[in-house]
Amino acid sequence: MLAASGPQDSARGPGYGRPVLRAPSRRVSPIRLLQANAFVSTIDRFAMPPMLIAIAADLDVPLSTIVQAAGAYFLAYGLCQPVWGLVSDRVGLVRTIRLTVLVAGLAAVAAAFAPSALLLGVARGVGGAFFGAAYPSGMVYVGDTVDAAGRQRELTRLMVGVALGTAVASVTAGLVAQFVTWRAVFVVTGLAAFVLSGALRHLDEPPRTRSHRSFLAPLVTVARSRAARFVLLLGFLEGGLLIGALTLLPPAVESAGAPAALAGGVMAVYGAAVLVFATGVGRISGRTRPHRLIALGATSAGLACLALSSSRSVPVAAAVAVLLGLAWASLHSSLQTWATEVLPAARPTIVALFAGSLFCGSALTAVAVAGLTDAGRYDTIFLLAAVGTVPFGLVAVWGRARWQRAR
Numbered sequence: 001m002l003a004a005s006g007p008q009d010s011a012r013g014p015g016y017g018r019p020v021l022r023a024p025s026r027r028v029s030p031i032r033l034l035q036a037n038a039f040v041s042t043i044d045r046f047a048m049p050p051m052l053i054a055i056a057a058d059l060d061v062p063l064s065t066i067v068q069a070a071g072a073y074f075l076a077y078g079l080c081q082p083v084w085g086l087v088s089d090r091v092g093l094v095r096t097i098r099l100t101v102l103v104a105g106l107a108a109v110a111a112a113f114a115p116s117a118l119l120l121g122v123a124r125g126v127g128g129a130f131f132g133a134a135y136p137s138g139m140v141y142v143g144d145t146v147d148a149a150g151r152q153r154e155l156t157r158l159m160v161g162v163a164l165g166t167a168v169a170s171v172t173a174g175l176v177a178q179f180v181t182w183r184a185v186f187v188v189t190g191l192a193a194f195v196l197s198g199a200l201r202h203l204d205e206p207p208r209t210r211s212h213r214s215f216l217a218p219l220v221t222v223a224r225s226r227a228a229r230f231v232l233l234l235g236f237l238e239g240g241l242l243i244g245a246l247t248l249l250p251p252a253v254e255s256a257g258a259p260a261a262l263a264g265g266v267m268a269v270y271g272a273a274v275l276v277f278a279t280g281v282g283r284i285s286g287r288t289r290p291h292r293l294i295a296l297g298a299t300s301a302g303l304a305c306l307a308l309s310s311s312r313s314v315p316v317a318a319a320v321a322v323l324l325g326l327a328w329a330s331l332h333s334s335l336q337t338w339a340t341e342v343l344p345a346a347r348p349t350i351v352a353l354f355a356g357s358l359f360c361g362s363a364l365t366a367v368a369v370a371g372l373t374d375a376g377r378y379d380t381i382f383l384l385a386a387v388g389t390v391p392f393g394l395v396a397v398w399g400r401a402r403w404q405r406a407r
Contacts, residue, residue, distance in 0.1 A: 035161035041134035042165025050174035050264035064370040069121035071366030073128035078360035084133035085352025100133035105193025112186035143340035156282030167271025174264020218349035239361030256312040273325020291400040297331020298393025305386035
């Protein structure tokens with residue numbers, strides 16, 4: 001049985017029961033700073049997909065090489081998550097976010113001046129490793145300062161930063177890559193990270209409510225929890241299916257004859273869809289069972305991948321982007337909320353591992369389909385993804401409903 005393990009949200013520090021922890025002495029609310037944090041890190045993450053073909057042409061390497069460089073970002077993002085979860089419990093959430101964002105900014109600037117695909121992959125890997133602390137730490141911040149009843153609503157507000165970052169990255173990255181150079185995009189990302197690192201000094205540290213016997217004790221706690229392991233497995237599968245589809249959407253549209261700027265515009269449609277649907281999901285999350293939202297998202301993702309398997313024209317891709325936005329807002333927000341609830345005693349670690357599982361799944365998908373992308377077999381890639389969403393959705397819905405009943 002997927003029973004809820006570990007203590008529930010009973011060890012509450014100051015700020016529990018309110019929508020978001022606020023400090024009267026601060027002019028900027030915490031949620032706005034966390035949204036800005038999500039915005040910058042998402043721009044860095046989604047800027048590369050619309051530029052894959054342009055980068056490959058500029059560096060004179062096969063597209064699969066650049067796809068793997070993008071995969072290095074997601075792999076490093078995923079593998080370093082446990083590290084940041086453990087570090088934040090020791091040195092504090094805000095301090096961890098500020099330091100990692102600063103280093104990630106340096107990595108983005110290094111990527112901008114990379115003379116080869118190898119060095120680009122290394123720079124992007126470092127950027128993924130350190131930007132990996134940004135959004136998951138924001139999730140932990142919300143988990144530590146918002147009660148369970150209002151948590152999904154606040155996490156969907158956090159997703160607004162993700163939606164805006166996706167839209168901005170998708171539109172501007174494609175245009176800049178086509179008319180200027182792809183390198184300028186990473187310079188801007190790096191500078192934005194430097195500014196953000198300074199602005200985050202206005203974010204107060206949440207109360208410390210967790211203590212562990214040793215540095216690795218939270219990992220042991222997670223490993224012993226069946227429910228936690230199940231949530232991590234779902235995160236891994238979601239990353240391979242949903243983020244994998246998002247990463248390949250722009251080059252799939254370009255392979256059908258669309259210019260890079262138009263392919264980026266399709267991703268902007270996705271960002272706008274996330275923005276709209278996240279607001280709607282946040283409003284209904286308090287009166288809708290989470291497993292129903294998961295079912296809605298899995299169905300949307302499956303239909304999107306099925307449509308892409310038959311056509312990659314711009315109108316179809318735009319409709320697919322809307323479906324993927326709905327999937328992200330309903331499916332992903334429900335799974336990440338579950339990650340903040342399943343093991344409160346080790347929340348930073350389980351949230352970090354969830355994000356790590358998500359992007360490890362995406363990275364492995366990028367590597368697995370590299371040969372198919374070189375051959376232009378996007379129909380096969382998306383058909384396999386559509387088929388995969390069926391068992392994934394059924395298992396996720398069953399597990400979430402069963403966990404809720406056990407709880």
